[in-house]
Amino acid sequence: AASGPRHAYAAVMPDPVAKSQTVLALPSNMVPSLDTSKGHHCSSLSVTYINRPKLVEVVGGLLGVRKLSSTCAIPYKHSASDEVAANNAWLEKLPSALASFDQIIASAQGKKIALFLDYDGTLSPIVNDPEKAFMSPEMRAAVKNVAKFCPTAIVSGRFRDKVFEFVKLKELYYAGSHGMDILISSADSKSKTKDDGQAKLFQPASEFLPMIIEVNKSLVEATRSIKGANVENNKFCVSVHYRNVDKKDWKLVAQLVDNVLKDFPRLKLTTGRKVLEVRPVIDWDKGKAVEFLLQSLRLDDPESVLPIYIGDDRTDEDAFKVLRERNCGYGILVSQVPKETEAFYSLTSPSEVMEFLNSLVRWKEQSPRINDEE
Numbered sequence: 001a002a003s004g005p006r007h008a009y010a011a012v013m014p015d016p017v018a019k020s021q022t023v024l025a026l027p028s029n030m031v032p033s034l035d036t037s038k039g040h041h042c043s044s045l046s047v048t049y050i051n052r053p054k055l056v057e058v059v060g061g062l063l064g065v066r067k068l069s070s071t072c073a074i075p076y077k078h079s080a081s082d083e084v085a086a087n088n089a090w091l092e093k094l095p096s097a098l099a100s101f102d103q104i105i106a107s108a109q110g111k112k113i114a115l116f117l118d119y120d121g122t123l124s125p126i127v128n129d130p131e132k133a134f135m136s137p138e139m140r141a142a143v144k145n146v147a148k149f150c151p152t153a154i155v156s157g158r159f160r161d162k163v164f165e166f167v168k169l170k171e172l173y174y175a176g177s178h179g180m181d182i183l184i185s186s187a188d189s190k191s192k193t194k195d196d197g198q199a200k201l202f203q204p205a206s207e208f209l210p211m212i213i214e215v216n217k218s219l220v221e222a223t224r225s226i227k228g229a230n231v232e233n234n235k236f237c238v239s240v241h242y243r244n245v246d247k248k249d250w251k252l253v254a255q256l257v258d259n260v261l262k263d264f265p266r267l268k269l270t271t272g273r274k275v276l277e278v279r280p281v282i283d284w285d286k287g288k289a290v291e292f293l294l295q296s297l298r299l300d301d302p303e304s305v306l307p308i309y310i311g312d313d314r315t316d317e318d319a320f321k322v323l324r325e326r327n328c329g330y331g332i333l334v335s336q337v338p339k340e341t342e343a344f345y346s347l348t349s350p351s352e353v354m355e356f357l358n359s360l361v362r363w364k365e366q367s368p369r370i371n372d373e374e
C-alpha cells in the first residue's frame with residue numbers, strides 16, 4: 001500500500017485504565033530522540049496513514065477469489081509421501097529452533113537476548129472460545145524464568161489488559177492491539193525526562209478510539225444473525241471471529257464486515273487465524289512495535305543484543321520481516337504445516353515454544369557470566 005500523508009498526533013491524553021502513567025502522544029517522527037550515530041540497525045520510525053486495501057486483496061481466499069498471499073499454507077498434493085517431502089523441504093528452509101538451538105545460541109554469545117512473544121497460538125493453544133485461551137501454569141513459569149535473563153515483551157492482537165489477565169506476569173512488557181498500545185515503565189525508557197518515575201504509554205492510534213467503539217457496535221449488529229460469529233473489542237482494533245461459524249457462511253461474514261467498513265474509510269481489514277481484524281489505516285504493526293520497544297529499551301544495538309520473535313500468525317510476519325530485513329535477529333514461526341514466512345526457524349506448537357524457552361533458561365543458568373555481557 002502506498003504511504004499517505006504523515007500524521008501528527010493529538011495532545012497527551014490520559015488513559016482511563018492506566019493509573020500513574022503518561023500517554024506518549026508524539027509527532028510523526030515519534031521515536032524519543034534516537035542516537036543513530038552508532039549505526040544501529042533498528043533506527044528511524046514514523047507513523048503514516050496507508051491506503052486501504054480492497055476486501056478481495058485481504059480475504060481473497062475466504063471469498064473464493066484468490067489465495068491469501070502471505071503466510072498461507074503452501075499447497076501440496078495430498079498423498080502421504082508428498083506431504084512428507086513438502087514438510088522436509090520446508091524444514092530445510094525453516095529448520096526447527098529446537099534442533100538448531102546450538103546455532104541460535106552461538107549467535108547470541110556475548111549478547112543479551114531480547115524476546116518478543118505473541119500470545120494466541122504461541123503461548124496458548126488455539127481454542128474455539130477466545131475468552132478461554134488460557135496459558136498453562138508450566139508455560140507461565142517458563143516465561144517468568146526466561147524473563148529473568150532476557151528482557152521479554154508480549155506482542156499481541158488482543159486488548160493489552162486482556163492479554164495481561166492471561167499472562168499475569170508484571171515483569172514483562174506488553175504491546176496490545178497489534179502493537180498500537182505499548183506500556184513501558186520509565187525506568188526502562190530511553191528518554192530520561194521529567195516524567196521519570198511514571199510508566200509510559202505509547203498509543204499511536206489514540207485518535208481512533210471513538211471510531212473503534214462505533215465500528216465495534218456496527219459489527220456486533222451486522223453479524224448478530226450469524227450463528228457462531230463473535231466480535232471482540234481489542235481497544236484499538238476489533239476482531240470478528242468466524243471459527244465457530246458454519247463454513248458456508250464464511251463469505252457472508254466477510255461481506256458483512258466489508259459492508260460495515262464502507263462507512264469507515266479510515267479503518268482497514270487484515271486477517272488472522274479464522275478471524276477478520278478491523279484496524280486503523282495507520283502504518284503501524286507488530287514490526288513497528290518491535291522496533292519501538294527495542295529503541296525505547298535501548299536494545300537496538302545489534303552488536304550487543306539478539307532479538308528473537310516467536311509467533312504463529314500472519315500479523316507476526318511484520319515482526320519477522322523487520323528482524324530479517326535489518327539483519328538483527330531471528331523470527332521463529334510456530335506452525336504445524338509449511339507456510340510462506342519471513343521467519344528463520346520454526347516450532348510446531350506452544351509446547352515446543354515452552355521447550356525452547358526452557359532451553360534458553362538452562363543455557364543461561366549453566367553459564368550466566370559467559371552468556372550475559374552484564
Ligand SMILES: O=P(O)(O)OC[C@H]1O[C@H](O[C@H]2O[C@H](CO)[C@@H](O)[C@H](O)[C@H]2O)[C@H](O)[C@@H](O)[C@@H]1O
Pocket residue numbers: 118119120121125126127128129130133155156157158232234239241243272273274275277313315
Ligand atoms: O496476536 P495474538 O496474541 O496471536 O492475537 C491474535 C488474535 O488471537 C485471538 O484469536 C485467535 O485465538 C483464539 C483463541 O485460541 C481463537 O479462537 C481464534 O480463532 C484465533 O483467531 C484473539 O481472540 C484475537 O482477538 C486476536 O486478534
